[in-house]
Amino acid sequence: MTSTKRKPPPPKKPPQARDALRFSFGLRLGLAFVVAVVAYLFTNGANAPNRPAFEVVRIPGKGKGLIAQRDIQQGELLIREKPLFRVPSSTTESPQQLVWKLLQATSAEGQAAFWDLSYVNLPETVTQRDHVALAIFETNAVAAGQQVGIFPGMARLNHGCSSAFNAVYTWRESEQMLYVHALRNISKGQELLTTYTDTKRPRNERRAFLSSHYGFECTCAVCSLDNAGSLASDRRLTSISEFYRYFATWGNGDITGVEAIEAINNIWKLEEEEGYWSERGRLAADAVWIAAAHSDFSAVRSWARLAAKWYTIELGGDSETVLEVVRFAANPKAHTAWNSREPLPVGGPWPSAG
Numbered sequence: 001m002t003s004t005k006r007k008p009p010p011p012k013k014p015p016q017a018r019d020a021l022r023f024s025f026g027l028r029l030g031l032a033f034v035v036a037v038v039a040y041l042f043t044n045g046a047n048a049p050n051r052p053a054f055e056v057v058r059i060p061g062k063g064k065g066l067i068a069q070r071d072i073q074q075g076e077l078l079i080r081e082k083p084l085f086r087v088p089s090s091t092t093e094s095p096q097q098l099v100w101k102l103l104q105a106t107s108a109e110g111q112a113a114f115w116d117l118s119y120v121n122l123p124e125t126v127t128q129r130d131h132v133a134l135a136i137f138e139t140n141a142v143a144a145g146q147q148v149g150i151f152p153g154m155a156r157l158n159h160g161c162s163s164a165f166n167a168v169y170t171w172r173e174s175e176q177m178l179y180v181h182a183l184r185n186i187s188k189g190q191e192l193l194t195t196y197t198d199t200k201r202p203r204n205e206r207r208a209f210l211s212s213h214y215g216f217e218c219t220c221a222v223c224s225l226d227n228a229g230s231l232a233s234d235r236r237l238t239s240i241s242e243f244y245r246y247f248a249t250w251g252n253g254d255i256t257g258v259e260a261i262e263a264i265n266n267i268w269k270l271e272e273e274e275g276y277w278s279e280r281g282r283l284a285a286d287a288v289w290i291a292a293a294h295s296d297f298s299a300v301r302s303w304a305r306l307a308a309k310w311y312t313i314e315l316g317g318d319s320e321t322v323l324e325v326v327r328f329a330a331n332p333k334a335h336t337a338w339n340s341r342e343p344l345p346v347g348g349p350w351p352s353a354g
């Protein structure tokens with residue numbers, strides 16, 4: 001018989017030592033976590049999409065305005081806002097009385113937001129509250145369907161011309177809500193700008209309008225171009241407007257579908273050169289209409305895809321308008337205008353439908 005001598009088990013570490021080990025392991029894990037979080041905040045956190053996209057700040061020479069607090073992506077939803085109140089675009093009632101009446105009917109919080117807004121075009125000697133209310137309304141109200149409304153959040157957006165504005169707003173009747181989307185990528189620190197008027201006109205005309213209606217001399221990136229740059233921009237913008245007027249004559253049959261689509265392509269090219277990205281969904285949707293009227297199946301598809309892309313940026317992918325053009329891309333014959341003119345291949349933007 002062989003005797004086997006068992007090895008004694010290793011001595012158990014005293015409890016304090018085990019706790020100390022666990023503690024130091026936990027400490028290292030905790031430290032690693034903190035380092036990872038700090039690193040994330042440095043690299044991505046400042047741009048995390050759930051961080052507010054912008055803040056309201058004072059901007060020299062402009063009053064208040066909106067500055068991007070992080071990089072913003074083209075098409076990002078920036079503001080979704082209910083109106084404080086809306087008034088009809090035209091009314092027989094005195095605008096002053098109407099604004100005053102509607103203002104009185106809003107909440108105390110709403111009224112405070114309203115009185116905080118800026119106004120122009122009122123002599124300092126005029127201090128009656130209803131006069132001031134009307135001046136605030138006229139300085140800040142924007143189109144909202146068939147009416148004009150006050151939205152205290154979006155009202156802080158200052159103006160930029162043609163290629164200078166980077167945010168667009170749209171009213172959703174079904175939701176009774178105003179949406180503001182980023183028209184292009186906006187870098188942290190840049191100002192968010194919308195446009196107060198159709199800026200497809202020369203600098204002197206734009207400036208005259210902005211000065212008389214909004215009381216400021218526009219010094220946006222386009223208005224600040226040197227003379228040669230400004231002249232080139234003016235020429236492009238004037239040509240764009242002329243092409244718009246020209247292609248609209250397709251409606252009375254003055255030009256062919258091919259000529260109308262050519263005009264749209266010319267607008268597209270000029271806007272590309274100008275850096276004017278707004279209204280592209282609408283323009284492509286007009287091409288869809290012309291192509292559908294002439295029963296050009298492939299052209300409807302191609303333009304409808306383009307319309308969907310640009311409408312998504314300006315209006316949001318879930319807007320009814322986007323869903324409608326997507327339907328036309330899938331089924332061109334479903335378009336209201338289908339086959340309402342003589343059949344004709346009108347042409348598309350085929351290779352660059354994006």
Ligand SMILES: C[S@@+](CC[C@H](N)C(=O)[O-])C[C@H]1O[C@@H](n2cnc3c(N)ncnc32)[C@H](O)[C@@H]1O
Nearest residue numbers: 062063064118120140155156157158159214216
């Ligand atoms: C709708 S408000 C915009 C927000 C306003 N800055 C504020 O402080 O509440 C319109 C007014 O802002 C100013 N504004 C807008 N865009 C401007 C610009 N590009 N340059 C200078 N002032 C501007 C003008 O006084 C204009 O009447």
